[in-house]
Each structure stands twice: as structure tokens, then as C-alpha cells.
Amino acid sequence: MTAAAKPRFDDMPPATQAGILCNDPRFQTFAAVRCGYPGGQFIASAAAEYVRLICGVNSRRMLNINTAAAERFAALLTEFDAHTGKIARPQR
Template sequence: MPPAQRAGILCNDPRFQAFAAMRTGYPGKTFLPSAAAEYVRLTCGVNSRRLLNTNSAAAERFAALLTEFDAHTGKIARPHR
């Protein structure tokens, strides 16, 4: 699945919306999909999620964001520090 499509689906996930709210300083809140999309755009340094398909640096930042979210939700193990 292309990164832009994955980002669109992710922004509609209530768990990701809560994660994005927490990461931006609003713990205990849940963002709407539009706010989650803005979080993805800001985090990845793009003005459109569509650019995740063509901008390799942004795609790498999105992949890192997905890894952080997967660790947050327990889908993957958190790295030991």
C-alpha cells in the first residue's frame, strides 16, 4: 500500500488520533481525522500526504512515525534504552 494511502487510513484510526494528540501535548484527548492528518504532515515535513509517495525523506519520516505508533500500541516491542 502506498504511504499516502496508509497515512489516510491511519488518520481515521481513533488509536492514532489519540497518539497524535498525546505527541502534540494533549494527552487524554483524541484528535479528529483532520487534526491527525495535520500531525502527519507536520511530522513528515510535507504540505500534502500525497507527497509521501514521491518524497523519500518524508516517506522515511512516515515509516519512523509508523514504527513509533506500532510500539506505542504494542504491535511491536519497544526498543530498550
């Protein structure tokens, strides 16, 4: 597969994005800290449970069909991007 044929993360459906994100060690640490485990790191399944809890779904697949859940996931992704420095943090 060439780089041109590989889909961009931002073009993937939310459920696919969530699956990738939950396997990212940076997100696993982010989720653990957000759950009150500073210095800890979740495994992928715990990160997936965190996403389901925050988004209010029982399956990440629901992110593709539940608009409110998809919006909550987008907000979570924005918070993670700010946490990692991918985007600037909003001024308060």
C-alpha cells in the same frame, strides 16, 4: 471482494497508509498525546495535519514521491506500532 484480493496495509503506498491511519481513533489519540494533549483525541483532519507536520510535507500525497518524508512517516508508523504494542519497544 475476497480477502485474497484485499491489499495488505504494509503493501499500500505511504499516502494510503497515512490516510487509513489518520482515521484510526488509536492514532488520533496517539497524535493528540504527542502534541501535548494528554487524554485528548484529535479528529481525522487534526491527525492528518500532525502527519504532514512530522513528515515535513503539505500533502500526504507527497509521501509517495518524497523519499525523506516517506522515511519520516515510516519512523512515525514504527513509533505508533510500538505505542499500540504491535511491535516491541526498542530498549534504550
